[in-house]
Amino acid sequence: MDYWIVGLLMDSHLTINPFIHQSIHPSIHYPKQMMLNFKTTEDTVNREVVILGVGMTRGGEHWGKSLRQLFVEAALAAIDDAGVDRIGSMYIGCMSSGLFNGQEHIASLMADYLGQKHVPATRVESACASGGAALRMGFMEVLSGLNEVVLVGGVEKMTDVSTDGATYALSTAADQTYESFYGVTFPGLYAMIARAHMHRYGTTRKQLAEVAVKNHLHGSMNPFAQYRQKITVDEVIHSTAVADPLNILDCSPITDGASAVILCSREIAKKFANGNPSLREKPLVKITGSGQATDTIALHSRQDITELRAVAEAAQQAYKMAGKKPGDIHLAEVHDCFTIAEICVLEALGVAEKGQGGKAAESGYTALGGRMPVNTSGGLKAKGHPVGATGVAQAVEIVHQLRGEAGDRQVKNARVGLTQNMGGTGGSCVVHIMEAL
Amino acid sequence: MITPAEYVREIPAHHRLEAGRCKKCRKIYYPARQVCPECQAREFEPLSLPREGKIVTFTVIRVAPSQFSDQAPYAMGIVEVQPGVRLLTQVVDCDLDKIEIGMPVSLEFRKIQEDGEKGVLAYGVKAVPR
Amino acid sequence: MIGIVGYGAHVPRRRIKVEEISKVWGTDADSYKSGLVLEEKSVPSSDEDTISISVEAARNALKRAGIDPQKIGAIYVGSESHPYAVKPSGTVVADAIGATPEVHCADFEFACKAGSEAMFVTMALVKSGWMEYALAIGADTSQGKPGDALEYTASAGGAAFIMGGKNVLAEIEHTYSFMTDTPDFWRREYQFYPEHAGRFTGEPAYFKHVLGAANGIMERAGMKPQDFTFAVFHQPNGKFPLRAGKMLGFSRSQMETGLLCPIIGNTYSGSSPLGLTAILDIAKPGDRILMVSYGSGSGSDGFIWKVTERIREAQDRAPKTREMIAKGKIQVDYGTYAKYRGKIKTG
Numbered sequence A: 001m002d003y004w005i006v007g008l009l010m011d012s013h014l015t016i017n018p019f020i021h022q023s024i025h026p027s028i029h030y031p032k033q034m035m036l037n038f039k040t041t042e043d044t045v046n047r048e049v050v051i052l053g054v055g056m057t058r059g060g061e062h063w064g065k066s067l068r069q070l071f072v073e074a075a076l077a078a079i080d081d082a083g084v085d086r087i088g089s090m091y092i093g094c095m096s097s098g099l100f101n102g103q104e105h106i107a108s109l110m111a112d113y114l115g116q117k118h119v120p121a122t123r124v125e126s127a128c129a130s131g132g133a134a135l136r137m138g139f140m141e142v143l144s145g146l147n148e149v150v151l152v153g154g155v156e157k158m159t160d161v162s163t164d165g166a167t168y169a170l171s172t173a174a175d176q177t178y179e180s181f182y183g184v185t186f187p188g189l190y191a192m193i194a195r196a197h198m199h200r201y202g203t204t205r206k207q208l209a210e211v212a213v214k215n216h217l218h219g220s221m222n223p224f225a226q227y228r229q230k231i232t233v234d235e236v237i238h239s240t241a242v243a244d245p246l247n248i249l250d251c252s253p254i255t256d257g258a259s260a261v262i263l264c265s266r267e268i269a270k271k272f273a274n275g276n277p278s279l280r281e282k283p284l285v286k287i288t289g290s291g292q293a294t295d296t297i298a299l300h301s302r303q304d305i306t307e308l309r310a311v312a313e314a315a316q317q318a319y320k321m322a323g324k325k326p327g328d329i330h331l332a333e334v335h336d337c338f339t340i341a342e343i344c345v346l347e348a349l350g351v352a353e354k355g356q357g358g359k360a361a362e363s364g365y366t367a368l369g370g371r372m373p374v375n376t377s378g379g380l381k382a383k384g385h386p387v388g389a390t391g392v393a394q395a396v397e398i399v400h401q402l403r404g405e406a407g408d409r410q411v412k413n414a415r416v417g418l419t420q421n422m423g424g425t426g427g428s429c430v431v432h433i434m435e436a437l
Numbered sequence B: 001m002i003t004p005a006e007y008v009r010e011i012p013a014h015h016r017l018e019a020g021r022c023k024k025c026r027k028i029y030y031p032a033r034q035v036c037p038e039c040q041a042r043e044f045e046p047l048s049l050p051r052e053g054k055i056v057t058f059t060v061i062r063v064a065p066s067q068f069s070d071q072a073p074y075a076m077g078i079v080e081v082q083p084g085v086r087l088l089t090q091v092v093d094c095d096l097d098k099i100e101i102g103m104p105v106s107l108e109f110r111k112i113q114e115d116g117e118k119g120v121l122a123y124g125v126k127a128v129p130r
Numbered sequence C: 001m002i003g004i005v006g007y008g009a010h011v012p013r014r015r016i017k018v019e020e021i022s023k024v025w026g027t028d029a030d031s032y033k034s035g036l037v038l039e040e041k042s043v044p045s046s047d048e049d050t051i052s053i054s055v056e057a058a059r060n061a062l063k064r065a066g067i068d069p070q071k072i073g074a075i076y077v078g079s080e081s082h083p084y085a086v087k088p089s090g091t092v093v094a095d096a097i098g099a100t101p102e103v104h105c106a107d108f109e110f111a112c113k114a115g116s117e118a119m120f121v122t123m124a125l126v127k128s129g130w131m132e133y134a135l136a137i138g139a140d141t142s143q144g145k146p147g148d149a150l151e152y153t154a155s156a157g158g159a160a161f162i163m164g165g166k167n168v169l170a171e172i173e174h175t176y177s178f179m180t181d182t183p184d185f186w187r188r189e190y191q192f193y194p195e196h197a198g199r200f201t202g203e204p205a206y207f208k209h210v211l212g213a214a215n216g217i218m219e220r221a222g223m224k225p226q227d228f229t230f231a232v233f234h235q236p237n238g239k240f241p242l243r244a245g246k247m248l249g250f251s252r253s254q255m256e257t258g259l260l261c262p263i264i265g266n267t268y269s270g271s272s273p274l275g276l277t278a279i280l281d282i283a284k285p286g287d288r289i290l291m292v293s294y295g296s297g298s299g300s301d302g303f304i305w306k307v308t309e310r311i312r313e314a315q316d317r318a319p320k321t322r323e324m325i326a327k328g329k330i331q332v333d334y335g336t337y338a339k340y341r342g343k344i345k346t347g
């Protein structure tokens, strides 16, 4: 095409598009106080938020189920579990339906297919922490009193694209311009964290493997897990290399899945639970702490490659709100997208000393029957990692545990649970603390 | 994939390693930023990063994204060019088994990506053993 | 005084040995090695092309020149393997070294003579007073058809020269060009590999033009081979330049320093320019250098350089060519080489 024709088209485009000439909105200046910590009012302090119902699909390759079908299946399970008859609003965690399914605007789509005419519905995205971030949004909405019953869901349908397509979609959680541009993958970024951790603290290849072995053992007891086979340290160490020192069995899989919880105020919860025979005998599960934080999106921008600052920050907020210390937590569902992630997360949560996270799985401390079981669901590694759904699925597991419904993998006398969900290499993190009432 | 507009925007960072130094607290950011996270200052002076550094951590990518699969396996590392100033890039022209933390490297101008057979060629720097 | 104020080289680290290519095509490696006077050739990795080689060579030239890149008025990249069919290589180099936007760029092409062409034009521009400095680059990642005799030699590398009117490290004393219309080697539009006219590339092509230019420039200058410390000729293989030099009356010792083909192959547009960098690396003030390029199609550019005092301070400011060639070599097998050079069909 000749240049003058291109120029002509561009000119006419400019003249027919009035928005092009509009100026950017004037910059907004917030008063100083608003930048400081948000102070909760008397009213919100007195309101208590309960997870009344939970539901999820099994993680896996759901060739026969679409994005909306997966979501509706999990949402209906949560609605039925709670026994609620109405929903005030919805939050849906989803990382990348646009790249995985070519579908955006899914909050409306899901409300529509869930048969919830005209309810406010919002999609929440924070990469792999989308589900956790959605949970926090729902928590805040119930806490604010704006709505009394809120459905929080998460969904990801990852197998409709090739493995390469999925790798690309996931890589968009890294800094596209200064990380992905050079050919790094997520396993590669976590592998660099692992290498640094091994170099500085003497963490071993075996210790990494122990995380996967433990989580597969836990997953073998979870009917909703994608992988229910046990694996050995040897199998992990000799599995296909993905990004040295991480092998395929150090990595969470590509998963289709959805999960949902129903949040409501304690007053409403009591009313519904009394009318619901399956809930009447079980403790209500209350969210007592919520924290969220961010860190540099690019791994190389962090002074300490092995330290997950967003996790530590979010955890501090949640501990403070709940009035708990790491030692008060009975069990945790943490973001083990790669084996090294669980190790670094335990350190950031204060469960393990800095640099000592590798010993947690190896010593049995974090195994079922240990001092503090971690990822009794099987974690992302065995239960599966439908990215946007993961943060909500963690809450589902904690609720099952605190209600005493976890079957073979039940943690005895579990009263306080923690969920930790993070995006990218820890550029975002959401932590929740839940307690049985 | 990199679009022509993005290519041009990133020439200072990718082709010339231009960084920004906070005029208030002197901290150097690569790439250059608009706000200093340390002191909230908004004025920076441009500077070019040195082309020598050392490996902070590294990995060998064996399962690569499709536009890099012809190069796999390849090493990637975080390179520190000045105290606290780091960038991520590939580590090339060396034995993959011989890379180690602390290894001195130089940064060389290389082709990073091709947008298929027909699109623009994207350039940047890669680390090579010094 | 017009001449070179900074020079720099860049040669990829990968090598493939003649034996490795012979093994695949069933040829006698020893006869190729002695026939071509060549042991191995440089191979660009999949992330190296004429542009990346040019940028690295240009940076080395800048280190030696020690000038502000903003003062460079023109950048010409001579190559037969520009990565784009349409879109200049020179602008990438210009922006990468910080010479934009007040700079004139063009890509040159004349088979293996494109680099010396750029040197010729940049010197003229500086001499005319139109600009203070000008950058000339000859670089290639040339390809030979698999199994063809060219495959043993076609290699990768480049050299860059910043021309200026002050602080020159080698002054240009004479230039002379010699060309005729001689189709001995060519590549048609849309063809991946070049064609050549076999033995016709020798006497009526290479030797006619190299000898023509060398004799012409020495006659104009009133000089004889004995007046030169060094001589460097285009090196399609290791044998041709030695034979041409001998026919002209040069000794092996005058030619050895600049003869890089035996260890890196034919870097096409980078060939005699790279040889010149290797000479400048060890040259002393007062040394006189004869350089004669050759490009198929066909023609030769001749240059007579006289090394100045400034050479002493410039030599160590950037990597020396022979040290660069020797350092960190990586031997590749034919399969790897074929993959890097896009010789394996994947679609």
Ligand SMILES: [Zn+2]
Pocket (backbone or CB within 6 Å): B022, B023, B024, B025, B026, B027, B036, B037, B038, B039, B040, B041
């Ligand atoms: Zn600052």
